[in-house]
Amino acid sequence: MKRRTRIVAYTAVVVAVIFSVGSVLLYNATPKPKRLLETVAVDFTTGDADFQRSMNLIFEQPLVAGNRIAMLEDGEAIYADKLESIDAAEVSITFETFEFWGEKAAGPFVEALVAAAERGVSVHALIDYYGSVDAEADKFERMLDAGVEMIRWRKPSWYQLARFNHRTHRKLLVVDGRTGFIGGANITDRWLPDEDGQAYRDHHFRVEGPVVGNMQAAFVDTWLDASGRLLLGDVYFPELEAQGELEAQMVTSAPREGRHRMRKMLMVAIATAEQHISLGTAYFYPDAEFLEALIDARDRGVEVNILVPGDSIDKGFVRHASVNRWRPMLESGVAIYEYQPSMYHAKLVSIDDRWASIGSTNLDNRSFRINAEGNLNVFDEGFARDIRELIEADIRHAERYELERWESRPWHKRLAGWISMLAGAHF
Known part of the structure; x- marks a missing residue:
């Protein structure tokens, strides 16, 4: 009996040692990239060549000329345009999304992707596992049976448990390597009007021109990570001619690997x-340094407008945690607006009517550190003005959150905010 007890004890010690040594090796083999720990000081503006050159080189993702971008508003129009492009596909479709479920929304996409595969189009679908847990299994079976190469990103497995929380949050669709779609809209019934006519408010964009090749490269990189296979050739990367006058830059972000x-x-x-700085975001919970950057901008006379969801937000705990940190911004004159008609889900940035960023990135820790994200930066006065005006049009349906309201919040909302902050808000 004593011998058995000693064996069990020795085994426990050996396991503990192996686990400890393994953990040390793991964390040393996969170092975390250092975050920017202070606000940025520059001697140039968005209108200077130094800005474009810095953005081009710092992020190692090129600025590409000759593009055209069309704006799409809300689910019905967004889905219709995407489905029309899928139906017209001749050689390839690459599709990446976070949420994917619902008979009204996901159903038509399944049928369109199946039809494309059956007529000989190379179809690759990368669908986040967590974002598609509500989808019926037969939808995925139908795509696979038709020849769609479909992978559910980060499906739970014992060797990837440490990365299960690393979701793909991108919303990318590229058809024939020539037409790309990017923006904030997932593929679920929430983006389509319900019985009361309510639907998520969102914006998406159809892109044509050479930068579509960079959008395709973003998908191909994640597909390689998911499948071990590399997509190459003119089926995916045809020669692209100029389609417009816009200069754009596809920027990707991913957890680990030094790509925050x-x-x-x-x-x-x-x-x-x-x-002026105009921001529209579904979830606003950045870190203290990011908030300080906005306050610094306001202190130097920049008009700062931030549009977020109101009571209709689908993740109330994020809102409570966010509001708890608003006082310094409100005191500095940062204007925060809460969208009233429905859940606001857009991700829009416009600065000085010179630079805009559109895509999947929210202003929160999850987008900044945990998710795979993709944004298209556009260096154009007209386009940046249009993005600002999109935000301002939605602000007309919002209520400004005043300092007096913040100070008079009931205790239970303050408590909910503190609990959410302690829990990490958006993890």
Whole structure:
């Protein structure tokens, strides 16, 4: 009996030692990239060549000329345009999304992707596992049976448990390597009107021109990570001619691997602002340094407008945690607006009517550090003005959150905010 007890004890010690040594080796083999720990100070603005050159080189993702971008508003229009492009596909479709479920929303996409595969189009679908847990299993079976190469990103497995929380939050669709779609809208019934006519408010964009190749490269990189296979050739990367006058840059961000680009990108852009910063985001819970960058901009006379969801937000705990940290911004004159008609889900940035960023990135820790994200930066006065005007049009359906309201919040909302903050808000 004593011998058995000693064996069990020795085994426990050996396991503990192996676990400890393994943990040390793991964390040393996969170092975390250092975050930007202070606000950025620059001597140039969005209108200077130094800004474009810095953004081009710092993020190692090129600025590409000759593009055209069309704006799409809300689920019905967004889905219709995407489905029309899928139906017209001749050689390839690459599709990446976070949420994917619902008979009204996901159903038509399944049928369109199946039809494309059956007529000989190479179809690759990368669908986040967590974001598609509500989808019926037969939808995935139907796609696979038709020849769609479909992978559910980060499906739970024993060897990937440490990365299960690393979701793909991108919303990318590229058809024939020539037409790309990017923006905030997932594929679920929430983006379509319900019985009361309510639907998520969102914006998406159809892109044509050489930068579509960079959008395709973003998908191919994640597909390689998911499948071990590399997509190459003119089926995916045809020669692309200029389709417009816009200069654009596809920027990607991913957990680990030293690719936390979105927060750094936005902090550099905020530091260049001279006149106004307009932000539209579904979830607003950045870190203290990011909030300080906005306050610094306001202190130097920049108009700062932030549009977020109101009571209709689908993750109330994020809102409570966010509001708890608003006082310094409100005192500095940062204007925060809460959208009233429905859940506001857009991700829009415009600075000085010179630079805009559109895509999947929210202004929160999850987008900055945990998710795979993709944004398209556009260096154009007209386009940046259009993005600002999109935000301002939605602000007309919002209520400004005043300092007096913050100070008079009931105790239970303050408590909910503190609990959410302690829990990490958006993890």
